[in-house]
């Protein structure tokens with residue numbers, strides 16, 4: 598599961614990236630901001646490009662605030678849309694980049710089913726443009742955000758990088774196609790070094806609580822949904838399906854902390870710099886451990902309860918305690934509802950640009 602042979606360790610300002618310049622597409626997004634922050638702390642000069650389709654300018658302001666003025670002077674932001682080639686030309690005209698980490702993309706499965714053309718245009722055209730402009734400007738090192746969705750509904754878990762690949766929806770097909778495309782491009786241009794990172798389910802946030810996942814619209818992932826219910830932004834969470842063959846019947850996912858995921862990107866980058874003949878290679882970024890929906894709700898409750906021992910637990914909370922209730926609805930569903938009254942150091946939406954942040958902690 599981990600990227601072998603490279604260390605992602607090192608503290609703030611440890612300087613591995615000194616003198617190197619990295620372009621981060623989608624740098625204002627959830628995973629992008631955490632990676633930008635860690636790149637800066639490692640001594641890289643970073644340019645982030647984003648069109649704010651699913652993020653806000655304040656996200657990068659908060660990164661600047663966290664790293665302080667000296668490191669923040671090494672961060673440049675350029676507003677741009679990858680589907681517009683001229684935008685990318687401007688980005689590459691501004692500076693020479695040693696490598697690109699490519700996060701920019703749309704990622705909501707249900708939206709991709711409703712609007713497949715939007716996903717093809719954004720994810721595929723955006724990446725084709727990026728590749729063309731990188732090639733034109735002699736930048737040939739790329740870390741690409743793929744997804745564990747390329748394993749489809751795996752017959753065996755955990756999935757390894759050589760497990761069979763199969764996309765089950767238009768979003769997954771964009772990732773699978775882009776993996777194949779980047780493999781073909783590298784084959785035709787052997788000097789290219791490409792790492793495809795297949796993420797499982799990123800969650801959590803930087804320990805400051807100032808950045809994190811704050812999706813626009815209805816969250817597509819479980820944890821932000823639980824968080825939004827907990828802080829009262831949404832009334833309830835429907836848990837669909839109690840008949841999976843799992844410990845408690847609810848769906849299992851492999852959740853990885855976003856700070857660990859960002860570490861994984863730095864490890865990938867360092868591996869690219871250190872390995873001239875790497876070609877195009879895929880790595881999983883996950884923990885190899887599964888968590889059910891109800892276990893996630895319960896873990897959230899415990900984290901909250903621990904940080905806020907004075908919280909009074911409503912009777913209906915049942916075994917889930919601390920202000921979040923789950924209602925089973927027959928065999929096929931359950932509802933979770935509730936409120937977290939005290940916004941302490943619990944996992945919750947950071948509400949970028951909206952309200953007082955609810956802080957998210959990294960578990961060590």
Ligand SMILES: NC(=O)c1ccc[n+]([C@@H]2O[C@H](COP(=O)([O-])OP(=O)(O)OC[C@H]3O[C@@H](n4cnc5c(N)ncnc54)[C@H](O)[C@@H]3O)[C@@H](O)[C@H]2O)c1
Pocket residue numbers: 622623624625626627628629646647648649650651652677678679680699700701702703704719723742743744745796797798799818
């Ligand atoms: N979060 C997950 O669960 C997950 C899992 C697997 C893979 N991924 C992949 O990781 C990448 C980053 O995910 P994230 O969770 O940070 O998502 P995110 O939506 O928070 O970040 C993506 C960023 O890219 C920007 N963007 C989108 N299209 C763009 C375009 N055409 N031009 C410029 N900017 C554009 C968005 O505004 C956003 O800031 C995505 O490619 C996603 O498919 C995410």
